[in-house]
Amino acid sequence: MPVPLLVTVPSPPTTFDGVTEALAVLVLLVVFAMMREALLRSQVRLYAFQSLAVAALAGVLGASQHAGELYVLAGLSVVLKVVLVPAVVLRLLSAAEVDLAGSHRFGVATMVLLGVVVSVIGFLTVSNIPINSSGVNSLPVPALSAAAATVLVSFVLVMFRADVVSQAVGFFSMENGVSVASLVVAARMPLILEVGFLFDLLVAGVAFGVLMRAHHRRSASLSTETLDQLRG
Amino acid sequence: MSAVLIVIMAVPLGATVVSWWAGPRLAGLVTVLAGTATFGLAIALVPSVARYKNGSGAVGALGNWLRVDPLSLVFLLATAFLYCLTAIFSVGYVAADRAATRVYRRRLFAGLNLFAWAMAMAPMVNDLGLLWVAIEVTTVVSALLVAIEGTDGAIEAAWKYILIASLGLGLSLLATVVIYHAGSFSLGHSYDLSYTKLLGKASVFPAATVRLGYLLAVVGYGTKVGLFPVHTWLPDAHSEAPTPVSALLSGSLLATSFYAILRYYQITERAAGAAFARDVLAGFGVLTLLLGALYLASQRDLKRLLAYSSIEHMGILAIGVSFASPLAIAGALLHVLAHAAAKGTSFFGAGSVARKLRTKDLDRIRGGIGLLPWTGPMLVAGMLGLSAMPPFGTFRSELSIVAGGFAGGAGANTAEEAIAAVMVVLATLAFFGLSWHIGQSMLSPVPDSSPAVVKGETSRLMVLAMAFGLLGLVVLGVHPPAALDHLLNGAAAELGVDR
Numbered sequence: 001m002p003v004p005l006l007v008t009v010p011s012p013p014t015t016f017d018g019v020t021e022a023l024a025v026l027v028l029l030v031v032f033a034m035m036r037e038a039l040l041r042s043q044v045r046l047y048a049f050q051s052l053a054v055a056a057l058a059g060v061l062g063a064s065q066h067a068g069e070l071y072v073l074a075g076l077s078v079v080l081k082v083v084l085v086p087a088v089v090l091r092l093l094s095a096a097e098v099d100l101a102g103s104h105r106f107g108v109a110t111m112v113l114l115g116v117v118v119s120v121i122g123f124l125t126v127s128n129i130p131i132n133s134s135g136v137n138s139l140p141v142p143a144l145s146a147a148a149a150t151v152l153v154s155f156v157l158v159m160f161r162a163d164v165v166s167q168a169v170g171f172f173s174m175e176n177g178v179s180v181a182s183l184v185v186a187a188r189m190p191l192i193l194e195v196g197f198l199f200d201l202l203v204a205g206v207a208f209g210v211l212m213r214a215h216h217r218r219s220a221s222l223s224t225e226t227l228d229q230l231r232g
Numbered sequence: 233m234s235a236v237l238i239v240i241m242a243v244p245l246g247a248t249v250v251s252w253w254a255g256p257r258l259a260g261l262v263t264v265l266a267g268t269a270t271f272g273l274a275i276a277l278v279p280s281v282a283r284y285k286n287g288s289g290a291v292g293a294l295g296n297w298l299r300v301d302p303l304s305l306v307f308l309l310a311t312a313f314l315y316c317l318t319a320i321f322s323v324g325y326v327a328a329d330r331a332a333t334r335v336y337r338r339r340l341f342a343g344l345n346l347f348a349w350a351m352a353m354a355p356m357v358n359d360l361g362l363l364w365v366a367i368e369v370t371t372v373v374s375a376l377l378v379a380i381e382g383t384d385g386a387i388e389a390a391w392k393y394i395l396i397a398s399l400g401l402g403l404s405l406l407a408t409v410v411i412y413h414a415g416s417f418s419l420g421h422s423y424d425l426s427y428t429k430l431l432g433k434a435s436v437f438p439a440a441t442v443r444l445g446y447l448l449a450v451v452g453y454g455t456k457v458g459l460f461p462v463h464t465w466l467p468d469a470h471s472e473a474p475t476p477v478s479a480l481l482s483g484s485l486l487a488t489s490f491y492a493i494l495r496y497y498q499i500t501e502r503a504a505g506a507a508f509a510r511d512v513l514a515g516f517g518v519l520t521l522l523l524g525a526l527y528l529a530s531q532r533d534l535k536r537l538l539a540y541s542s543i544e545h546m547g548i549l550a551i552g553v554s555f556a557s558p559l560a561i562a563g564a565l566l567h568v569l570a571h572a573a574a575k576g577t578s579f580f581g582a583g584s585v586a587r588k589l590r591t592k593d594l595d596r597i598r599g600g601i602g603l604l605p606w607t608g609p610m611l612v613a614g615m616l617g618l619s620a621m622p623p624f625g626t627f628r629s630e631l632s633i634v635a636g637g638f639a640g641g642a643g644a645n646t647a648e649e650a651i652a653a654v655m656v657v658l659a660t661l662a663f664f665g666l667s668w669h670i671g672q673s674m675l676s677p678v679p680d681s682s683p684a685v686v687k688g689e690t691s692r693l694m695v696l697a698m699a700f701g702l703l704g705l706v707v708l709g710v711h712p713p714a715a716l717d718h719l720l721n722g723a724a725a726e727l728g729v730d731r
Contacts, residue, residue, distance in 0.1 A: 106290035129441055151406065158399065174402045181406060186359055188422035193361035199406065202367040207372045211379055211394060213567055214387050227388040230468040232527075232536065 010143060016064050023057045024143035024180055026050075030151045031173050032115055036108045040165045040222070044089050046174075047169050051081030054179050057143075061187055069191040073198075077179070080198050085205040089165065092209055096216050111160050115153040122149035145186040150177030163222045164215055166210045175201055233280050235301060237356060240273050240308075244349035251341035256334060259341040260323035266345060269321030274305070274312040275364075281305045282718035287428070292358070296426065299358035300721035305401070306565045307355040307491040311484045313704060315348040317697045321580050322476040324693030330588065336380065340474065341375045342588025342653065347480060354488045357577040360425035363492055364401070364408050367456065370424055371397045372483055378473040378481075388473035389465075395511035396465040400455025404492070407448035411499060415439040427495060433671045434502035439691040442503035449496040451514055456489035458543045459550065460520040461599040470539035471592065475583025478535060482542040482579060483572035490549055490568075494727065497553065498591060501728045506556075514554035514651055521547030528665030534582045534592045538575065538670055541618050544662050551655055553727065560636025561724040563629045570625030570708050573616035576699035584694050585673075589685060594669055597677030603687050608674055610698045616671050617705050619663040625708025 013021075030050040037043045055077040062070030106114075120187045123145040151174050158170035182189065212222065246401035247266035251259035281302055285287050290301040300308065322344060326337050331695045336681025350373060354366040371394065379390035408425070414437040415423065415430055423429060434442075455462040466486075493513075498510040524544025531537040545567070584607045586592045586598050599610035620631075637652025678687075689695055707713075 082411075096518065125444075129444060132698060151402070155399065158395065164391065169397050171395065171402070173403075174399065178402055178405050178409065182412075186409045186416070189361070189409075189412055190424050193359075193365075193425070196362065196365040200365055201243040203372050204368065204394075207376055207394060211387065211391050214382060215391060218382075218384055218387055221307060226384075226392075227391060230385060230388055230392075230472070232467070232531065232533075 008020050016060070019060055019144050020057060021146075023053050023060070023185075024146040026053045027057075027176055027180055028119065028146045028150045028153065031150055031157060031177075032112060034166075034169060035111050035115060035153075035157055039162070040093055041090065043044065043084050043166060043169050047172055048082045048086040049085075050173060050176050052078060054183075055082065057180060057183055061183055065187070067188065069194075070187065072191060073194050076195065076198055076231070080202050081172070081176070084202060088209045089212075090204055091170065092212055092216075093165065095213070096222060106160055111156060114156050114160075118152040118156055119149035122152045141184070143146035144181055147177050147184060150174070150180065162224050164212045164224060165222055167210065167224070168205075171208070172201075172205070233277065233291045234267045234298075236273050236277055236292040237298045237543055240312075240352060241349075241356065243269050243273075244345045244352060248342050248345040248349060249494060249553065251345055252338060256326070256337035256341070258328065258336060260319075261343055263341050264316075264323060265413050267316035267348070270348070271312040271316040274309050277305055278715045278719055281716045282722060284722050287535045289393045293421045294557060296358055296428070298356045299427070300356055301726065302719050303494065303565075304355035304491070305719060306416070306723050307488055308352060310568050311348065311351045311355075311489055313569070314480060314572045315352070317410065317576050317580070317701050318344065318348075318476045320629050320700070321479070321583075321694050321697035323665050324691030324697070325474070325476060325583065328690045339380060340377070342478070342521050343373060343380065344476060346690065347373045347377060347477075348484075351480070351484050351488045358426045358428065360408055360427070360430065360495065363495065367404075367453070367489060367492055368398075368401050370488065371401060371456065373475075374469075374481060374485060374570045375478065377477045378469050380477075381472075381474060383472070385468075385472045389468035392587055393465040393469040396426075396462070397456055400452045400462060402452070403455075404430040404452030407445045407452055407496065410441060410445035410448060411496070414438055414445060414503070416724075423520045427498070430466065430499055431502065434499045437499070437503040439504040442500055443508060444648055445537070446496050446500040446504070446509065447512065450516060453489045453492040453496075454516060457486050457493065457550075458518045458520070458546045460496060460543075463520065463523070463543050466543060467473055469541040470542065471535035475579055475586075478538075479576045479579040479582070482538065483506060483575040486542055486546055487549075487572065489569045490546065493494075494553065498727065506728060510554040510556070513550045514647075517547045517550030517552075517554055517578075518651060518654060519547070520544075521655060521658045523547075525662040525665070528662050529668065531665075531669070531711050532594050534586060534594055534673070535579070536592075538578055538582055538618075538667070541578075541656045541662065541666065542571075542575060544659075545618070546573070548630065548633065548655065548659065551651060552629075552636075554651070555637045555667065556560075557636035558721070558724045559639065560633045562720040563632025563636060565720050565723050566625065566632065566708065566712070567629035570617075570629045570705060573701050573705040573708065574624065574626050577614035577698050578611060578618055580694060580701065581607050581614055584690060584698075587690060594673050597673040598676045600674035600676075603685060604680040604689060605610055605687070605697045607690055607698060610702055611694075612670055612674050613702055614698070614705075615666050617702075619666050620659060621663075625712075626705070628712075652676055674729055711718055 055074045056072035126145045126148045154170050154174035158167050243266050247262050250262045293297040350369040375390050375394035418433045458466040497509050527540045620626040
């Protein structure tokens, strides 16, 4: 008598799954690299690299879903997040002639440990959310976990770095995490919205730049140590 | 009526362009005209929008890309009213400032118009994604306006503000994405995020996903509302910004961000049950009110005092919406308007006092009422308004909220009564804190040791703006127009209480 098969064998991951998951995890790993990077310039370059990974993810997704608007999104991401925003910040840095990041509030090891803890929280939170994967070639669910972890680790970066450039880069990298999340669960969101989001990011980037410059002009440093006058 | 929406969208934007290019005098005039026109147009919308019932009767334009229903109109009215007052005030404020350069004036007027435009767009757009875009624009413009004076304090405040608010808005972008995903189960993979579409299908959205989206939205947009514990940027930005900017930040921006939370609230109560949506708001509301009430008494800076009062009032708003009774929700929406009037008036007064005495330090401000014969009494009245004293609109609104909490509606319980009681205690505590500082700084005799300060007003326009603000506050308290009552009840019904 044949025994009924109790376990269903999961289908092996496809190349698409592998590539997209690797890109999403790369985005997360770059935030950890930002944590240990002491040179401000390199931090900005890491951000540009991270943005490139996000754009590539949009491109791969566009190719597999034959969605033209995702190519447009990938192209715009490259222009804005890989080129323009990093260029604005790098120009500021060359004017400021400061290279080293401000002191960490904690050591690198403590920060990375904290990052690992919040990543785990991110992964656990997302595993409880029902995901609609009925769409053709939608991104694998682990990519969403990586996105949530990226957002949370970026928060750690902003909180425990004491200079304006690292804090701004932390914000931008959090936005990259949100972008990955939106590619996983809302890839076919109307392009007009995505363009609106990107445009806002650019405007925010310029405002960050203006304020960093103003801060540098007043205090001749990029450290946030003097920004503790207002209390109560 | 749809043309009105397009004009409201165009006027502040046009005023931004003109004030950037024109001389300071023309820029001021254009700003006042734009503010007045926007307020007039918003009022013109009231009669037709007040007839809104069960999803029909909203005013739309540009293929329903812009859409004003009672809920959005309440917030549009608050912004337009304060925009109008701030425009009048800032003409006097800038004219009286001898240190103000041409560039500063140009930037201030253009910035104020653009800020008001973004705040007016937020309730008018009919799309959860565009709502986020509009609110992010308010952050960027207002952060630059906070820094406009370029002092150490202003830059510190602006940096903290833009960093904390942007991180919060990152979370609300994630909330937008999560809700989009929740909708994709029933609306397909590609759809636009218009409220009409979302609310129509919200009852079949997966509850767990919507709950996550709602929590992200409350924390994310709550950062800009000033909800505890993500309020930390607020007192700094409000105290360091130029006075017209503080007034708009406090009276209008916080409420606009709260409006965004209400849109998520509407979706959540359909998808995950009203109880969850209410409990979250009640929790944040009580903690926020507690923080505001406790910190009020210990302030040493006049504008920080008003900033903590804003936190207190945002807590009251959140509590009001968390009650099941329609009375309480209509009260909370009236509170949006009344708070805008009271906080605008008080910030204008505080700015005039600070400029006259060249200090914001509450320990050094003495004899305010004697030195400023018009501003002084009106500032005292405005702060009494903030303490919800009759005959002001805040009294009517807070009374409705508390009465609604005790009377209960469908699903009322002892928890609501307890929260209403806590609210009464904390609002009274806040009243003591505010009146202690008013008494010390404003109602004390003019000290003999300050011969440098001449008695008299700085600018008639600054006084006029305060007078209009107080007038609005009294009208809201004594006899709100019938159409406004209809509007508030319609908006309260949209928040689901009558379903």
